[in-house]
Amino acid sequence: xxxxxxxxxxxxxxxxxxxxxxxxxxxxxxxxxxxxxxxxxxxxxxxxxxxxxxxxxxxxxxxxxxxxxxxxxxxxxxxxxxxxxxxxxxxxxxxxxxxxxxxxxxxxxxxxxxxxxxxxxxxxxxxxxxxxxxxxxxxxxxxxxxxxxxxxxxxxxxxxxxxxxxxxxxxxxxxxxxxxxxxxxxxxxxxxxxxxxxxxxxxxxxxxxxxxxxxxxxxxxxxxxxxxxxxxxxxxxxxxxxxxxxxxxxxxxxxxxxxxxxxxxxxxxxxxxxxxxxxxxxxxxxxxxxxxxxxxxxxxxxxxxxxxxxxxxxxxxxxxxxxxxxxxxxxxxxxxxxxxxxxxxxxxxxxxxxxxxxxxxxxxxxxxxxxxxxxxxxxxxxxxxx
Amino acid sequence: xxxxxxxxxxxxxxxxxxxxxxxxxxxxxxxxxxxxxxxxxxxxxxxxxxxxxxxxxxxxxxxxxxxxxxxxxxxxxxxxxxxxxxxxxxxxxxxxxxxxxxxxxxxxxxxxxxxxxxxxxxxxxxxxxxxxxxxxxxxxxxxxxxxxxxxxxxxxx
Numbered sequence: 001x002x003x004x005x006x007x008x009x010x011x012x013x014x015x016x017x018x019x020x021x022x023x024x025x026x027x028x029x030x031x032x033x034x035x036x037x038x039x040x041x042x043x044x045x046x047x048x049x050x051x052x053x054x055x056x057x058x059x060x061x062x063x064x065x066x067x068x069x070x071x072x073x074x075x076x077x078x079x080x081x082x083x084x085x086x087x088x089x090x091x092x093x094x095x096x097x098x099x100x101x102x103x104x105x106x107x108x109x110x111x112x113x114x115x116x117x118x119x120x121x122x123x124x125x126x127x128x129x130x131x132x133x134x135x136x137x138x139x140x141x142x143x144x145x146x147x148x149x150x151x152x153x154x155x156x157x158x159x160x161x162x163x164x165x166x167x168x169x170x171x172x173x174x175x176x177x178x179x180x181x182x183x184x185x186x187x188x189x190x191x192x193x194x195x196x197x198x199x200x201x202x203x204x205x206x207x208x209x210x211x212x213x214x215x216x217x218x219x220x221x222x223x224x225x226x227x228x229x230x231x232x233x234x235x236x237x238x239x240x241x242x243x244x245x246x247x248x249x250x251x252x253x254x255x256x257x258x259x260x261x262x263x264x265x266x267x268x269x270x271x272x273x274x275x276x277x278x279x280x281x282x283x284x285x286x287x288x289x290x291x292x293x294x295x296x297x298x299x300x301x302x303x304x305x306x307x308x309x310x311x312x313x314x315x316x317x318x319x320x321x322x323x324x325x326x327x328x329x330x331x332x333x334x335x336x337x338x339x340x341x342x343x344x345x346x347x348x349x350x351x352x353x354x355x356x357x358x359x360x361x362x363x364x365x366x367x368x369x370x371x372x373x374x375x376x377x378x379x380x381x382x383x384x385x386x
Numbered sequence: 387x388x389x390x391x392x393x394x395x396x397x398x399x400x401x402x403x404x405x406x407x408x409x410x411x412x413x414x415x416x417x418x419x420x421x422x423x424x425x426x427x428x429x430x431x432x433x434x435x436x437x438x439x440x441x442x443x444x445x446x447x448x449x450x451x452x453x454x455x456x457x458x459x460x461x462x463x464x465x466x467x468x469x470x471x472x473x474x475x476x477x478x479x480x481x482x483x484x485x486x487x488x489x490x491x492x493x494x495x496x497x498x499x500x501x502x503x504x505x506x507x508x509x510x511x512x513x514x515x516x517x518x519x520x521x522x523x524x525x526x527x528x529x530x531x532x533x534x535x536x537x538x539x540x541x542x543x
Contacts, residue, residue, distance in 0.1 A: 022415030
């Protein structure tokens, strides 16, 4: 029998281009905050899941093992999971199955990324995700892939750069209300359009920054939840899916992998009309066009409709479908796996009424978070209810 | 289907040359900052966990056992005992070393933990588990705040 799994606490560090703390120390700060918020100590935890993206960012091979003492893994069943950028939602999914299986009553999930170690820029680590013989001799910068995907998306639905820029404007503004944010700002569409071109059609302000950071969550079984809180948020559906390893064998205008992951999660959560049944959403937004892409992949609107919803204000924090109320990766920062803080943790904070100045109005009860990663063809989705 | 030749030199087989070039600027961290500043001054620092009644070396901002935050940093002994050791004959690239190298795990006196470091001023055949050793620091002017500011551990005379 599958156990019901509740989230009862979360924590995070501030996100910055470079933090003085080591990866272990960042893990400790986020974990301590999560434990304190749930009134628990490490003794109460019986399993630990670590989520962290490529070793090449921190520059420590097998970094999950390096981080374990700061993440509370000492003398406990401990494992690292890794689906690149998808880790921030996938690591809590792994935590969910630790508890849902009945193996663990209290699972601590910690996510970490120290991107500032990689010099001169973490982009150089991304160079090695390409096939070493077929692609890498051409010396691609990963930004080129995003640029080509954004161009294909714009072409498929006749989307303007202006409409896409509205996402960056919204998320950076939302991030002004996030105490941990790296790039909260009041900017305009013109600021985005006039910022430096990275690889057309991607400009600098279309992109989230590299960051250092960590996040932590506490998941507990239905059997023990009442010992710890009377305000749990339940994980009701999880899903994940991956597309072809070959870049040219994917439909770049629509993220099919996100749609498959969403259908899996919605089925488990008994959601048959996501547009009506979901109150708040945190889609993965490392680029402004990706928020739109992912809203469509999450089946929250028709293909090509996300820019229209954005223009009409539907995705604002006080709109009908608040989208990235945290400020997202664009505003709070993008420490790959640790973006769990602005996706999974944010939905927990929103549904438990703890989001402070970021709280979406109307007592949201059902939320969805999603992350995107691996070779840019992987989606992870979680549905939560309070 | 596969390479059928028997070889110990893979360069003799058909291949594509590549590398994974990467450079790093590591962070010493909050506790590491205190540790390496101590090393600069010829000291080995640890952090004290009151709850578990132990001193962690190298220092850290948390106790991994009880998960309390550690705020008290203390200088610890530069002396300790060899917990275990090896006599290395090959280097990091698998090449033969000109001289064998003694590498040891050293438990420092009065603390939980210690260091992995080189041992010198003793013949390899004289090294024993339990041997008392102490840290040999470089001259102050040559120190850079690196683990190599400790040149090696040497037997306590």
